[in-house]
Amino acid sequence: TQLADPPYLKGLNPPQREAVLTTEGPVLMLAGAGTGKTAALTARLAHLLYTRKAWPSEILAVTFTNRAAREMRERVGRLVGEAVEGMPWLGTFHAIGAKMLRRHAELVGLQSNFTILDTDDQLRLLKQLIVAADLDEKRFPARALAGLIDEWKNKGLTPGDIDAGEAERYANGRGGELYRQYQDRLKAVNACDFGDLLLHMLVILRRHRDVLELYQQRFSYIMVDEYQDTNSVQYLWLRLLAQERKNIACVGDDDQSIYSWRGAQVENILRFEKDFPGAAVIRLEQNYRSTPHILGAAGGVIANNSGRLGKQLWTELDAGEKVRVLGIWDGPEEARRVGDEIEAARRSGTSLDDIAILVRASHQTREFEDRFIATGMPYKIVGGFRFYERAEIRDALAYLRVVNQPADDLAFERIINVPKRGLGDKAVAKIHQLARAEQLPLTTASARILDTDELTGAARKSLGRLIGDIARWRDMATQLPHAELARQLLDESGYTAMYQAEKSAEAAGRLENLTELVRAMEEYDSLGAFLEHVSLVMDNEGGRNDPQITIMTIHAAKGLEFDTVFLAGWEEGLFPSQRAIDEGGTKSLEEERRLAYVAITRARRRAFILHAANRRIYGQWTSSIPSRFVGELPAEHIDSETSMTGGESLWRANWSERADPFADVARGTGRGPGWQRAAGTLNPAKPGGDWQSRTFSREPARVVESRAPSVSLGNK
Ligand code: ATP
Numbered sequence: 001t002q003l004a005d006p007p008y009l010k011g012l013n014p015p016q017r018e019a020v021l022t023t024e025g026p027v028l029m030l031a032g033a034g035t036g037k038t039a040a041l042t043a044r045l046a047h048l049l050y051t052r053k054a055w056p057s058e059i060l061a062v063t064f065t066n067r068a069a070r071e072m073r074e075r076v077g078r079l080v081g082e083a084v085e086g087m088p089w090l091g092t093f094h095a096i097g098a099k100m101l102r103r104h105a106e107l108v109g110l111q112s113n114f115t116i117l118d119t120d121d122q123l124r125l126l127k128q129l130i131v132a133a134d135l136d137e138k139r140f141p142a143r144a145l146a147g148l149i150d151e152w153k154n155k156g157l158t159p160g161d162i163d164a165g166e167a168e169r170y171a172n173g174r175g176g177e178l179y180r181q182y183q184d185r186l187k188a189v190n191a192c193d194f195g196d197l198l199l200h201m202l203v204i205l206r207r208h209r210d211v212l213e214l215y216q217q218r219f220s221y222i223m224v225d226e227y228q229d230t231n232s233v234q235y236l237w238l239r240l241l242a243q244e245r246k247n248i249a250c251v252g253d254d255d256q257s258i259y260s261w262r263g264a265q266v267e268n269i270l271r272f273e274k275d276f277p278g279a280a281v282i283r284l285e286q287n288y289r290s291t292p293h294i295l296g297a298a299g300g301v302i303a304n305n306s307g308r309l310g311k312q313l314w315t316e317l318d319a320g321e322k323v324r325v326l327g328i329w330d331g332p333e334e335a336r337r338v339g340d341e342i343e344a345a346r347r348s349g350t351s352l353d354d355i356a357i358l359v360r361a362s363h364q365t366r367e368f369e370d371r372f373i374a375t376g377m378p379y380k381i382v383g384g385f386r387f388y389e390r391a392e393i394r395d396a397l398a399y400l401r402v403v404n405q406p407a408d409d410l411a412f413e414r415i416i417n418v419p420k421r422g423l424g425d426k427a428v429a430k431i432h433q434l435a436r437a438e439q440l441p442l443t444t445a446s447a448r449i450l451d452t453d454e455l456t457g458a459a460r461k462s463l464g465r466l467i468g469d470i471a472r473w474r475d476m477a478t479q480l481p482h483a484e485l486a487r488q489l490l491d492e493s494g495y496t497a498m499y500q501a502e503k504s505a506e507a508a509g510r511l512e513n514l515t516e517l518v519r520a521m522e523e524y525d526s527l528g529a530f531l532e533h534v535s536l537v538m539d540n541e542g543g544r545n546d547p548q549i550t551i552m553t554i555h556a557a558k559g560l561e562f563d564t565v566f567l568a569g570w571e572e573g574l575f576p577s578q579r580a581i582d583e584g585g586t587k588s589l590e591e592e593r594r595l596a597y598v599a600i601t602r603a604r605r606r607a608f609i610l611h612a613a614n615r616r617i618y619g620q621w622t623s624s625i626p627s628r629f630v631g632e633l634p635a636e637h638i639d640s641e642t643s644m645t646g647g648e649s650l651w652r653a654n655w656s657e658r659a660d661p662f663a664d665v666a667r668g669t670g671r672g673p674g675w676q677r678a679a680g681t682l683n684p685a686k687p688g689g690d691w692q693s694r695t696f697s698r699e700p701a702r703v704v705e706s707r708a709p710s711v712s713l714g715n716k
């Protein structure tokens with residue numbers, strides 16, 4: 001007799017089942033967007049738990065975002081109940097790396113309560129080193145060094161691995177030396193950056209057999225979603241961990257590889273079969289997410305890329321609506337138009353939670369935010385550090401960091417004179433001097449300097465009070481709930497009072513943010529856990545439960561799906577980005593095209609693609625032409641519409657004939673070679689008559705509607 005299928009197998013198609021049931025040995029699932037890769041991986045996780053092949057703590061499951069981890073946890077929870085609650089190793093590479101590293105920190109010279117630096121701290125630290133090395137920070141910017149170090153870390157290279165050739169890439173060969181100093185400095189302040197979370201762990205796994213064996217034994221099963229976007233260090237790390245048991249299942253889609261700028265290597269997919277001979281390779285072709293028109297539109301775009309592994313996708317869903325391509329006048333109109341469409345969708349029953357606006361660049365969100373704040377449309381920005389990036393939040397966090405870990409010099413530097421307490425540059429320099437000479441953290445050096453007569457008067461008194469306060473707060477930390485501690489700390493430090501004294505609307509907003517911060521802390525078990533969360537958090541959903549539109553970058557939308565998706569700013573120079581265009585060649589452009597593919601395939605039922613005729617860039621009005629990707633959308637899958645009328649088709653001039661009548665007009669925009677930008681600047685006060693006459697009605701798509709410009713440029 002045949003037993004009934006367990007719940008997690010219900011509805012899965014044969015290849016998905018195969019992926020779920022092939023638990024032993026390496027498995028590679030390679031399939032296009034929306035074919036149920038993540039669904040199959042989730043079912044696989046449920047299967048392992050349900051059949052007791054592994055305890056929750058014996059499964060390593062890597063997702064790309066914290067949000068994806070949360071969703072997987074929820075889904076598995078629904079399938080197998082409480083068993084999932086004990087899954088400590090389900091998360092992003094960074095979250096898992098951090099957790100492991102805390103256990104073995106001493107092997108790389110850190111303490112287990114190390115701080116995870118954000119970009120800001122990282123840059124400040126690098127700047128100090130650059131200045132100390134007598135280099136001109138203007139010529140050799142800290143950002144460049146940060147990028148390079150990050151690249152090395154993504155490749156799994158420690159300072160010892162940097163040869164002269166690599167070192168040459170910064171400040172005439174001094175890159176390697178600064179990298180080493182940076183690592184030393186991080187160690188001295190008991191901190192690491194994001195890249196270290198994996199690199200340190202890789203080093204540990206390589207050097208310490210016992211640790212490696214511990215994890216090789218522990219992880220009976222390893223699973224990785226979005227495998228196409230793993231970088232070298234992640235790949236090496238996985239390979240080490242999986243080498244013993246070889247129960248590793250990876251799922252990915254080469255067409256969705258969009259993180260090569262962060263060192264991701266789509267080649268890891270190809271390497272997989274070599275590293276794990278005899279891997280079961282499973283392909284999925286049925287798409288369950290999107291309508292045929294949406295799939296057709298996405299497929300038409302991605303078909304323009306070369307060197308693809310190539311996949312067929314089909315769906316049983318009804319044809320549905322065509323993708324709507326909207327040509328509009330400018331950014332504000334884009335936001336207005338999207339807002340109107342969302343209102344209409346909401347009236348016809350679509351929940352705001354099911355609607356997303358996806359942008360290529362994060363600065364594009366502002367226009368929508370302004371609009372939605374004005375119209376009271378609830379929205380959230382996902383994928384950034386927005387809340388935690390605000391200055392007042394960062395200061396408050398610095399206080400908490402110092403309390404959590406007094407050796408956190410960067411945090412201490414941030415608060416030493418905030419609010420102003422008369423500790424000027426001179427006093428700080430003295431503390432620094434002593435710290436450097438004696439190799440001490442700044443807090444210890446401060447305490448030490450109070451024993452001398454280096455500091456006098458007000459400075460001495462303030463520093464004494466601050467150091468005393470920190471000691472007292474640390475004491476309190478052992479007795480009070482951490483949110484309460486934070487509340488008192490912010491009061492006693494004078495930090496809240498500083499904004500209360502300001503009495504501006506802005507200060508009021510900052511105070512609200514601080515309150516919100518304390519509220520957020522209540523959700524965590526300890527101060528350490530909260531600070532860890534802040535360092536790692538990539539999603540910023542704020543904890544509201546009312547339906548909200550989601551605004552995010554395409555990069556952050558990977559793996560997600562929405563009923564209705566608005567794709568904004570499909571214009572040359574914005575998407576594809578000017579950088580990709582300027583780089584020439586096909587590599588960057590093909591990555592942009594994969595982004596376009598990811599973007600379109602997020603939609604279940606409806607997709608809108610917008611392109612504006614004018615944008616304000618660096619404060620100047622510039623006319624733009626539709627993205628080449630708009631031109632690649634197959635006519636039979638789209639409905640085009642423009643709010644402009646008359647004149648010759650700019651679009652056709654650029655894409656149908658490939659001859660560019662405006663090539664010479666583009667000078668002066670400062671935005672790269674001529675043909676990509678169609679014209680010079682426009683003054684918003686004086687609408688350029690010439691420009692209003694150009695339309696975006698396009699061949700071969702059908703023009704559904706044509707109306708006169710609904711906005712004049714003057715009414716910003
Ligand atoms: P992406 O490449 O975008 O990450 P994916 O391949 O991971 O996509 P999923 O997100 O797992 O795809 O699935 C897409 C949608 O299809 C989801 O809504 C999922 O619930 C649904 N789905 C997956 N498998 C099936 C199935 N066998 N039957 C019905 N619906 C399914």
Ligand code: MG
Pocket residue numbers: 037038039225559
């Ligand atoms: Mg997925």
